[in-house]
Amino acid sequence: MTKLSPRLMAIFLIAILGTAVCGFAAPAPAPAAVEPVEKSRKDLTPRPDGWTPADQVKAEEEAKKEYPFVKDVLMEDLPLRQQRLRGLGLGLKDVKRSYMLLDSPYADTFERKYGPVRFMHAKHAAALDGDCAACHHLRPADESAPETVACRACHQDNRQEDGRERIGLKAAYHMQCMNCHEKMKKGPVSCEGCHAKRPTDHRELVKLPENPTPQQVTKECLRCHEQAGEDMLTTAHWLWRGPSPYTVEHRKSVMSGKGTTTLNNFCLSAISNEKRCTSCHAGYGWKDNTFDFSNRENMDCLVCHDTTGSYKKAPPAAGMPDPKVDMVYVARNVGPTSRKTCGVCHFSGGGGDAVKHADMSAQLYWPDRNCDVHMGGYDFQCVECHKTRNHKISGRSTSVPVSEGTRACEDCHTSSPHYGDSLLDHHLNKHCETVACNTCHSPIYSKCAATKTWWDWSTAGDKQRAVHKDKYGKPDYNWMKGDFRWKEASKPVYAWFNGFMERRLLGDPIEPAARGFRPGEQPTPARKADMVVTDITRPVGSLKDPRSKITPFKIMSGIQPADAVNRYLLVPHLFPYDKEDTAAFWKGTDWQAAFREGMAKAGLPYSGEYMWVATNMYWRIEHEVMPREHALSCVQCHQSLKGERTCDRCHQDSREAKFRELTEKGADFELLRMMGRDVGELIGKSDYIDFKRLGYKGDPILYGGRFTRLPLGRGPDAK
Template identity: 40%
Template sequence: MRKLKFRSIILFFLALCVLFSGPFELFAAQTANEEQAPGRTMAQQATKKNQLWITADHSKHAILQQEFTAGPQVTKACLSCHSEAATQFHKTIHWTWLDPNVPPQERVGKAGLSINNFCIAMPGSYPRCTSCHAGYGFKDMSFDFSDQTKVDCLVCHEQTGTYKKFPAGAGNPAPKPMVFKGNGKTYFPPQWNKVAQSVGRPTRKNCGTCHFFGGGGDGVKHGDMDSSLMKPNKELDVHMGLDGKNFDCVRCHTTETHRIAGRTYATPAATDRKSLVEDDTIAKITCESCHTATPHKAGEKPNDHTDKVACQSCHIPEFARVNPTKMWWDWSKAGQKKDGKPFKKKGEFGKPVYFTLKGDMSWGKNVKPEYDWYNGSIAAVTANDMVDPSKPIQINWPVGSQNDPNSRISPFKVHRGKQPYDKINKTLLIPHLFGKKGSSAYWADWDWKKALESGSSKAGTKFSGEFDFVETSYIFPITHMVAPKDKSLTCTECHSKTDSRLSNLKGFYMPG
């Protein structure tokens, strides 16, 4: 009898455990959720569904079974179903390479008169630069931008990973096995049917094929974008890490009618800072889009910074954390030879610190950004604008101020160097760099004056015939390579009387 009573008591308590286990688990989950910063909770909700439902298998489409021998043939087949795609794409900056929000006569953009201090400008080296154009045959400005079949659908959408453009093919892949003298590699024609039938949503590899290799090599330009982001871990980038969220670029660079959010010239990539809570149709291009403007726990001091400090300033402590990025490029030293031949000297990162074709260079890893006020717009000079060569020239610079409510203290890579300018007209010059011997290209004929005359002629700009070299700087906003939260900056990195990261910013009070 006692045993039966004891068993009854045990069963009663077990029943209570079962009855209340649900509420206890819910309470525990709620408690855990309350301990998590709301910005993280919001981001998890905004991105919780990574699986995209695909309703078409392109390998089964009859029109893609035909034998293709060239890219425009594939594009024509694509357009037979995706009838509006080329019309949409023709309106984007990926096609025009010109800022759509600036009067066309000002020609702001890569296909115009915009200048940088890497390979300087596209008009001097069309087929080399336009190997990254999402089209076929952009060898000069006679290119027919209205031809829909010239759109290269495959460079953004093929998923075999085998599709490659020839490095000096003006956007075309190699029509037959061809060796590119610049790197000694052999390029083969694509397996057109295989790549055409593989198409899907763009991945990091599609975007990175061009954007990770801007400036002629891996990580040369941006500092926060290089081949390490093809398959990163979350220590390098918490959003793109394979062991983290494993985001593709288009997860944040959202797209509408082929217009990809994120490109910055005079117009900001985002004109407001709304979150998905406020408007679920916005592009997810800002941190606030997913994390809101108060991402930290209630009452925590970092929430008081978000109206003045960009999230990236604290959460990207260094850039180029795996691969080095170029920090200095002196064109005035180009042209030196050994035994009458061009030569290359490598430095500590295995990267060239001198190259006959390009001059002196230096590289950096784990580079601390420089900081400035930034409202999302970048101003710049073009090859038509007068400059002051008596001091280093800012080719581009962030727009913003502490009194601008849209401005935040933001991180930048600043690339510095020396490049040619016109001593009489006081303008930056565009050299003709890539070409065959006898074409006046600098990399073939080694004559700066002829190269500058030819480049100016191609660009339609003036050249007095007198030139020298001037120091310049060029900025890139740092937005990728977001580190884990335990690697974000501590307060004293900025709030310090000595060695503050913000020591160059003046005119306002900052504790510490």
Template identity: 50%
Template sequence: MYEPVRFMHSKHANVLKDCTICHHRMPREEGDQYGEPVSILQLMEKKQLPVSCSACHDKPFNSKNLHTPGLKGAYHQLCMDCHRESEQVPYIRGPIQYSAMVRGPIARPLDTRAPTDCLACHAKKVPNHNKLVKLTGNISPTDVTKNCLSCHQKEGEAILKTSHWNWHGASPYTVGHEKRTDLGKKTNTINNFCINLNGNWPRCTSCHIGYGWEDESFDFTDMTKIDCLVCHDQTGKYKKAPPAAGLPVKNLDLITIAQNVGRPTRDTCGMNCHFVGGGGDAVKHGDMSSSLSKSDKNHDVHMGVTGGGLDFRCQDCHKTRNHMISGRSVSVPAVEGDLSCEYCHTDKPHIGSELIDHHLNKHTQHIACQTCHIPIYSKKNPTKIYWDWSDAGKDIKPSRDKYGKPTFMKKKGSFKWKEAVKPEYMWYDGTVKRYLLGDRIKENGVTELTKPMGNFKDPSSKIYPFKVHRGKQISDAVYKRLIAPKLWKGFWKNWDWDKASFDGMKSAGMEYSGKYEFVETAMYWGLTHEVVPKEQALSCAECHASLTKAPYCGACHQERPDVDFKALVHKGVDFKALAEQGQDVKALIGKTNYIDYEALGYSGDPIEMGGRFDKLGLGFNNDKKIPLTN
């Protein structure tokens, strides 16, 4: 009835701080399956690791041996007892955790209560639908949905409330608009890819989880328009038709597809949508592409299928209740639930008693996990980093770059692509300043469509990595606001920017002055996928130039015969090896200032100049010891 649980051992170890809460007994001799009680102090004194659960609970349930349940019984008995206790006393089990991605600008504790219902840990197995699908003959997509609703009426009602359906929703992390629920792609957000939905519905809504959103009259209360198959197909054959307002391609065997549905997969989430956002593979999201479909551990430690990867489904992180999906993007305002690395790894993720673990855990107060563990993004598929709409409509000879990507299309203008990109770093407190349709542009500079908020002096801000997509797009030369042009059956048909501007702004309910210009814009995109194994994270020396020369760590720490300080500070991603494997990272080989500390507000390398709030005596500045001050 239920699928197995992915047990987060490191999180439990980090939060509980006591192995013997679970590993509560030790065999007294070989073959002993009852053992004797053991404490963490006893294990530490003996320098002994606890035994695995299966050492005692290796046999199935036996009614004559009630004191030793089987492995599954032991798990459920111990897990549920502990979770119930934690439910009653929310913070008894560990430190309060903080995360910018979770709380936004106001510090508040994460709820560390453990789940006590089955579905909080287990996913339900999907039954065979061969006999449940009551369809015959030549059917339409809405016929499939009606059949689904005959059993899943509540699920249909739930979908109507989601941002995936409405393309707008609650936006508590958009600065100045925290209480609004109308922000989203459907209404008033704008980007520097294909710009805006207004007037372009049939093409843009080919990515919608519904059928027939052809114009502003689409009925969002009609459950029969929900496309169940785009998320739940298990055959791999279901595809949307690009300009068909969400309808699938023709000549599909919809009955067979409906009979083979299941939980969403990374292909239905990714290849049907998020991996190919913006009209192509890796165009928008620098950290998501078709390479995640069947990646290896070195490409993404969580989603890797081979090489020891964890083979996560999207839902393993993006927990879902009532079709509302946790997680949020810098690029869109709607939020249906928080998500953070700390939910699994806690705010002190580096487990160990060595001094390096202490230092790394101190880093997490100021630096996001992604900053070290995503040293480069778009490792296998180039992503678009610049889009110049002012060249669209011109007769320029098409060409391709070194990645084989087009640098010009008459419909869309000129592009720049990059593979294995070094992120740009910003202070981020979890909130975003967002350009909305009708806002005034920055006349003497770059208009930022999304900008992560945060600053050097804010203790709730951390350094995060971002993809920044820059471009040049059309703007009203008189009203000084960006234009939402009609591209589909507009500019792409007649190559007339003036008419496209008038028609597009009319669809958006705004006036067009009759004069246009092209202005520079920038859009920030968060990076959370393509997490590399810990051995390939940024090394200490790649961020701290002060550690690239002797005595390395010895400037502050006494040398130890069992620790090679030079090897320790250089332990991490090897860009030279990646370049030899064909990745475009030659410019990063030997780099020792990976993070520009001065641009982030520091007066220099924090090891030498001190941190944000304390100047600790951990180094030298102009041959003078840094004083200890608050």
């Protein structure tokens, strides 16, 4: 018998074993047939019939208006013209249109790479101290013409019929604006600093198979936008964590965020619940702590850049898109972000419309002007305030620690935003040193849709309990979540705020005096209301801090679980990983199992004993800014002005003002009630702000301000 070499013997044995396995193993099951899914291109939030942003439409119409060409101008030395116009009394009071669009057919003769410029006429006039001649440097030679005319009346084409040259309108705009910005060392000088860039048509650029995977779509995006992918890797919207320079005692942290250490009293924590929470993540497949944040192909470009309105996530699928989405159609119609793309997540934070944010709801997709003057009146998109650089978005919420840049009303409106030169403008600008803009300009929150103000997790789990609707049509209970309370058109709570927040993060101790109640106890509503409260977030500031301002907040209150031994807030595992997962509370309604799993994933010990404690969160009010005619009036905060004496306590000269009318001009709650808002309790209110609660002795008109006392005040006994 021929002796086989070891190598041949090994090959022979492998062949025999392979034949045996192939011959006797059960055949592999055929893959299950996948039912074809009908794709949808339906816009999920279409523009309602008749919706128009009135202020923007008016500005657009004015921008298209053609002006008679001014052929001859009166040559006049600029210093002399400035003096002459001041002598005529021309100034801020003569600004007829405070807002306009710099968008004319004369400026778009050859190309349309950028959108029009939103120009705040009154703001610029105020910045120039009412010097009209700084921009309107010449006047028409015709003596019957007005002293100032529109730019496009003099600047149209750069060559005139008689052969003389005059710079065209586009050049005039750029020279005037950019030269002034450089001279004053303020204001943007880059193209995108003033203009919105028009989107590129992607219909012929995108190359995809008929039914691509989400990752194939992202890979196609990265083919051209490789740097954007690199930028996205370090953003808060991708990582759900980042720098927290405004959280005291954590200012150097770069790991805080809702994906790591941040807690709240809504859905409590994303940890161990990623598969559900990441329906609002700008990525695909974040279902647990094994998600690869370095894989750019798992980024979801479409959720932010869809312009069709048809893209949506599948809620429980770890950020994956709904199978009905026509991915090719959406990818070929991408563009800038919008209220729709931002709102699909931010308007429904906390698991439903207007749940978390007191000043954001689905109403802001197409809002009424009185709901939000910027979005409803001027058709602002979110990015017009929340400026973005390298996919890092400026602006921050008090509910989370991450900040990629700050934004404030003053960035556009300046620290002296009342641009007139009247007595009232002067006093309102003085108020801006102490009072945040939204204190007056957002006198009520959630006026467009009711928001959640109370969430009691201790009652969750009762699948037999009947659910009732409140007067807003909102449910009072959900077996998965517990008891709720809602409020519409609510007066904010006012607190001093200097921009910094105190924040309880994962593992931080609850209030030392908090005792809570144990499982099985049935405390009365009165007892729950009297419980010692642990603030998850709280604004930093005080009366004597010159950086602090009186700021409006929604306070979210609730009952949530805490470790009775370790005395920190607990992270429950709520949403099941899969069908076999019984530890999830929404599967087995077992709090002990949910706490064990959630805290294991959070990396903190669980003692096995829990209690229910009261918590609060402060949510700053930033949106739903009302038109200026609906801002709070003087008398609504200063009760002393309801008496016989008003501004004439100090001001003896009333020739230019009717003091009584000035003090009472402002928010009309009776009108808002007639419009359907729940504001009956605010009608006639003259102590809107509790000055004593803020540390004052009383109404500052009587007792003086926080740093100085009015020198001519008549004292607290004045009527």
